[in-house]
Amino acid sequence: MLLLEVLRKPQHISSLSLREWDLLIRQARSADLLGRLWREVELSGQVEGVPEAPKRHLMAAKFLVERQHDAVRREIGYIDEAMRAAGLRAILLKGAAYVATGKALATGRTFSDVDILVESDDLAAAESALSIYGWQPVKQSAYDEAYYREWMHEIPPLVHVKRNTTLDLHHAILPVTARIKVNTQGLREGNALVDGCTNLYVLQDADMLLHSATHLFHEGELAHGLRDLHDLHLMFGEFGALPSFWDHLLIRARYLGLMTPLLYAVRYSRRKFHTPFPLGFLGQLESDSGQGSILMDFCYDRALLPKHASCEQFGSGLARVMVYLRSHWLKMPLGLLLYHLSVKSLARLRAKEDKAATA
């Protein structure tokens, strides 16, 4: 796949033909990686080598991403204000955390929402504080509402009444019913206060990486899969520049109960982006957690690619279904899973019938 080849070896960007640019821009757009592609062009000093027509699309993406970052920084300020008023502390997760800490990997990263984590005891207080500041829950069906409230690790998405921004409020990093048991309290160790904030924190680097990995490999629909994997690839590079990081990462993964997500993050980051890792680290990881499986490779090799005509291969559709089922399998016990999936498919059928009736 052209996009992957270019992200692995950006130094060849300026030798691409126009026909290749045509495909590259489309693949990057569909993977939500146009901004990151621009970052690679700039970092490798090849701005001059990009033909005018594709450059316009990259510039447009750069503008879009930079404004999103401005907006995220503003949101962070407002969330901090709401938390301060209620005397609560919250942790920024994923994209918002990359931007808030000024990580290099933030450059070019697109956004759709901001995620924060609070203590489960603080959930009600946080929800009401955010609602005073304008974040209101999106209306859900009665079943979805109950499903979120009872089983999930987050409440239904909150949308700001004026700015229309989306906020996901989490009280754990995985559902209560999930198969892996996470040491959620452990995540509070080594948090750093966000610059300019009084009540907003970020996870320490290793935990930030582990959380992003956990999130990606529990996700059922990988609309941003490749972008999120690219985040991990860049984190390995950026955090791993400090040699002591690798041992620390293993210690944290064991302590938090997140060895499996780490294994997958490493495995697919290597398979897709050829991320370099210290041999000692790989050895320890494998002796602890094994190597992954052919079935997982079949699914994730395909499902992590963007949904673009040029990336479809034999089994892509099946792989996406398997990833969807796997994510639910990981998130809940079998009985609940069967119940949940049947309610969901009934609701889908009913929506279809309603649509047919009104058409």
Add this chain to the structure above:
Amino acid sequence: MPPFVVRFRSNVPSLTPDFLTLYADYELADVNGFADFHVEIRYVPNLKRLFDPEIRFYFDGTPSFSVLPAQQSFPTLEWGLNWCVAAHSHHYLVVHAAVLERNGFSLIMPAPPGSGKSTLCAALMMNGWRLMSDELTLYDRNTGHIYGHPRPVSLKNRSIDVISSAFPDSVMTTPVMTESKGMVALLKPPESAVLSAALPAKPRWLVLPKYEQGTEARFERQGSARTFALIAEQSFNYDLLGLDGFNAVGSLVDQCICAKFTYSNLDEAMSLFQNIEAHLHEVVSVTP
């Protein structure tokens, strides 16, 4: 459609005659070159296809929300192409406005639907003004130039008759009924406008048109603060461009003479636009 290259595919044969007529003067692009937008109009594969077929617009494989009757294929393609340009051209300030050129200077006409903007634009285009676009004005904030991308002009309801009786030689598609806009017909742009599509123009006149039955055609000068607010509101990416957007609208408005134009009769309107510069200097009443 400079400055854009589009790769268009369709399995809807009824689209072909309109497409070939209205896009006859456009240059064919190199198949091995770069296309800005890959678009498609495709039948919705359902049973209705047998008796009352429906179509959908696709942007590089991603379907648009709306499913429409196949009769509306051509207006849907035009709507889709406008969306492509408006949603992806952040290297420009993209303003929802018609734009025409004369002697290197451009006349920009922002206006909400129903203001008679397209009618006026069509008539001006038939009267020696070069059509740059009837929907999207592209302002390059680095060079201060206006770019267009001339495409068929979308006429609605009464203006279809007005234009076809005023200009019997004009070429347009058979009007079709649409849910959102009423009757729609698309008017072919002159060959000369298509061939000089890549030529930019300097911003000069910023005119807000308004059709008002029975009124005498007249210009009224408008203050730049009010015009600024209007342009900001009518632009697709003002807020997205942030400070750049603010500066772009400011510099665009500063380069222009701003006015309101009220009319009911097209001939009267045309004679005023013939000497637009003189008329705009005559009227002095400025509303802030």
